[in-house]
Amino acid sequence: MTPPPMMPLLAFQDVAKSFTLHLRGGAVLPVIAGATLAVHPGECVVLGGASGAGKSSLLKMAYGNYRCATGAIRVRDGDRTIDLAAAAPREILRLRRTTLAYVSQFLRVIPRVGARAVVEAAGIEGGLEPEVAHARAGDLLARLNLPERLWALPPATFSGGEQQRVNIARGLIADRPILLLDEPTASLDARNRAVVVDLIAEKRAAGAGILGIFHDADVREAVATRIVDVAAFRGAMAA
Amino acid sequence: MSEFPTTEPLLTVSGLTKRYGRRLACDRIDVSLDPGEVLAVVGESGSGKSTLLSLIAGEVAADAGCVSYRMRDGATRDLAALSEAERRALMRTDWGFVRQDATQGLRMAVSAGGNVGERLMGIGDRHYGRIRATALDWLARVEIAPDRVDDPPTRFSGGMRQRLQIARNLVTSPRLVLMDEPTSGLDVSVQARLLDMIRGLVAELGLAVIIVTHDLAVARLLSHRVLVMRGGRVIETGLTDQVLDDPQAAYTQLLVSSVLAA
Numbered sequence: 001m002t003p004p005p006m007m008p009l010l011a012f013q014d015v016a017k018s019f020t021l022h023l024r025g026g027a028v029l030p031v032i033a034g035a036t037l038a039v040h041p042g043e044c045v046v047l048g049g050a051s052g053a054g055k056s057s058l059l060k061m062a063y064g065n066y067r068c069a070t071g072a073i074r075v076r077d078g079d080r081t082i083d084l085a086a087a088a089p090r091e092i093l094r095l096r097r098t099t100l101a102y103v104s105q106f107l108r109v110i111p112r113v114g115a116r117a118v119v120e121a122a123g124i125e126g127g128l129e130p131e132v133a134h135a136r137a138g139d140l141l142a143r144l145n146l147p148e149r150l151w152a153l154p155p156a157t158f159s160g161g162e163q164q165r166v167n168i169a170r171g172l173i174a175d176r177p178i179l180l181l182d183e184p185t186a187s188l189d190a191r192n193r194a195v196v197v198d199l200i201a202e203k204r205a206a207g208a209g210i211l212g213i214f215h216d217a218d219v220r221e222a223v224a225t226r227i228v229d230v231a232a233f234r235g236a237m238a239a
Numbered sequence: 240m241s242e243f244p245t246t247e248p249l250l251t252v253s254g255l256t257k258r259y260g261r262r263l264a265c266d267r268i269d270v271s272l273d274p275g276e277v278l279a280v281v282g283e284s285g286s287g288k289s290t291l292l293s294l295i296a297g298e299v300a301a302d303a304g305c306v307s308y309r310m311r312d313g314a315t316r317d318l319a320a321l322s323e324a325e326r327r328a329l330m331r332t333d334w335g336f337v338r339q340d341a342t343q344g345l346r347m348a349v350s351a352g353g354n355v356g357e358r359l360m361g362i363g364d365r366h367y368g369r370i371r372a373t374a375l376d377w378l379a380r381v382e383i384a385p386d387r388v389d390d391p392p393t394r395f396s397g398g399m400r401q402r403l404q405i406a407r408n409l410v411t412s413p414r415l416v417l418m419d420e421p422t423s424g425l426d427v428s429v430q431a432r433l434l435d436m437i438r439g440l441v442a443e444l445g446l447a448v449i450i451v452t453h454d455l456a457v458a459r460l461l462s463h464r465v466l467v468m469r470g471g472r473v474i475e476t477g478l479t480d481q482v483l484d485d486p487q488a489a490y491t492q493l494l495v496s497s498v499l500a501a
Contacts, residue, residue, distance in 0.1 A: 022489030023496060064478065066485045089464050089478035090273065110438075110460075111431035 007076060008038035009178050009209035010062060015071030015085070017057055031057045035071070035233040039178070039209040044200060044223050047213050049230035055213045058230065059180045061085075062211060063102045064092035075099060075178065097125055102180045103171035105187075107155055107163040115158070116141060116151040119169045126174020133173065140169040144195055160187040172199055179203060181212035185219050197222045247309055249274045249415060249447050255294050255304035257287075263471040264290040267304065270466065274414065275445040279462035279479065281452055281494070287471040288451045292417050295449065296336060297326055308415075331361045335408030339420035341400035345392045345407065351378060352388040354407045362411055377406040381436065398429035402436065409440065416441075418450040422457060434460055455498055459483055467491050 015035040021027045032054040039045050047055040060066040061073060064084045073084040075095055082091060096102075110118060116137050123133030141151060144165040150158065155166045164187050171179070181200075185193045193216065200210060200223045214220040220227070248271040255268040264287045272278055280288045293299040295306055297318055306318045311333060318326065330336070338344035345354050355374040364370055378388055381402035392400050401421055408416060421437065422430040438461055441448055452458055458465050458479055465482045467475045467490065475488040486492045 019485075020487075022492050060484070065480050067481060067487070089481075090276070092478055092481075093463055110435065112435045 006040065008040050008074075009076045010211060011038040011072075011074045011081075012036055012058070012062075013072045013074065015058075015061065015073060016069045017054070017061060017066065018069055030234075032230075032233045035230075037228050039211050041177070041207045041209050042204050042225075044204055044210040044212065044225045046220055046224040046227045047211065047230050048220075048227045053230040054233065055230050056182055058233075059102070059182050059211065059213065062178075062180050063096070063100055065102075098127065099176055100178050100180065101126075101171045101174065101176040103168055103182065103184045105164070105183050107167040107170075110154075111156070112154055114152045115146065115155045115166045118155065118166060119173055122170040123173040126176060128174055136173050137169065140173060140199075141165070143199070144169060145192055161189065161192070164188060165192060168196060168199070172203065175206070175208075177208050179208055179210045179212070181210060181214075183213050183215055185214060185216055193219055247315060248272055249276075249309050250295070250449075251305075251307045251315075252295060253305050255291065255306065256302050257290055257294055257299065257471075258302050263287075265294060265301075266471040268473060270449075272415070272447050272449065274447055276464065277441060277446075277448040277450065277462045279450050279452060279458035279465045280468060281455060281458050281465055282468035282474075283453060283494075285470075286468040288468050289419055290471075291468070292419050292449065292451050296330070296334070296417055311414075331358060332411050333413050333415065335411075335413040335416035337401070337404050337408055337416065337418040337421045339423060341392065341397070341404055344404045345400060347393050348391060350389045350391055351383060351395070351403050354392065354403060355410050358407055358411050373410060374406075377410050378403075380440075381406045382432075396429075397425050398433055401425065401433055405437065405440070409444065409446075412444070413446070415447045415449075418448060420452055421450070423452070423454065437461060455483060455495065467494065 012035045016033040017031045019029040019031065021029060035058060037045065047058060049055055057066055061068050062084070064087065068085045071085060074081040075084055077095060077099060082095065084092060119137035119140060120133045123136055124130055128136065146162060146165050150162065155163050158166065164184065168184050185196050188196065197219060203210065214223065250272040252268060252270040255265055257265045268291055270278065280291060282288045290299065294301050307315050308318055309315045321329065336344065346357065349357065352371060352374045355377050356370040359370050359373060375385060375388060379385065383399060383402060392403055395403065422433050425433065434457060441461065450461060462479045464477065465479045466473055467482065467488070469490050475482055475486065475491045482491060483495055486495050
């Protein structure tokens, strides 16, 4: 049975998150409360709100990187949904291979592995055949204007913008239906920002759902189908 | 790329307990490991993490608790019920153990090729040419040059010794490898190379690994799940990046916040 078309790919339902700082006398730092939002196929939902409002925390929860205190985060997995807030570690790892892509601002460097191989490995892990992954890695890096002479080199020595483009290629190479983008264009120039805008449009056209943070107003304007103000998710919290 | 089949786990540890005098080195530890899964056990010196590894390997007798393992024939056996010969056969073939101190994991008076070949002979291979070819192949995979095959590990650097230990352990295609601080004591550049090699081999061969380390960066790079130990107890366990990025227990928060960012 295929899911109804309007079933969301990703749905937060009354999610709350706080940090208990044991090293600060157990102080509780509330981040999010009452977060409810859904991302459907073809949508690009952009999280808005001031710095510190909990935008990145929401993305990290959607990737299973942060736990949530209460509520559910339902991820569509074939014809069923899985609640990330209650899922076992190996279930979350499986969803990351098949369903959830996450592009952070910073590339976590893997020593000694070349840029193209880093991207390729992400593709293979996401289920692509090795030849397809190899070809797509080259296509993506070329589209993102990463000079071919850098492809064989480990990204550790690259500039911030170059590393970010490797990171984007890595996040987008496989056909995962949910993309979580945490300021993927922060250190890119206008030409490369435009490439990312195009790549996002292509993913949407292919039916992916995107939840992202974009500080750059032009990019936000170009990609967002909807903007959700995260400040609304603080209402229930005692400030 | 392992698919973590949701069948029975490969290894199940339940209630494992060990006392040294009045001190509890391991207090009712429960762990399960699936094929292809990498578990990091982290904690400071004296947390009981190395004792846990020795208990699992059956090198130290537990005071209570049980370790069971799904053998190659599919039957799950309680390791304490194996005969000594069966246990040694399992360690020589289906398990590997990479030690912090290479002199305990290698035969220092035997050539590099001999160290690798010995494990093959241990599982009954008697064909000299084939053993030597396989040994050479494995030494190449761990980046030890062919002209060093006849040298004993006493003439190897620390990093080379660890790579030789890895070759010696992996040559019999084990399904489970225990690693006790395999990269500590090495120069950072050597560490990075070794870690990357381990990461590649583990993924390529679909190995299940339990790696004991005090280095959270090693845990992050290699493991799927992490177990935080202190004073013989499990303080926190879960998905590695979740435990390291959103630690819940006070002790884990202290551990994570004590790391200097490079």
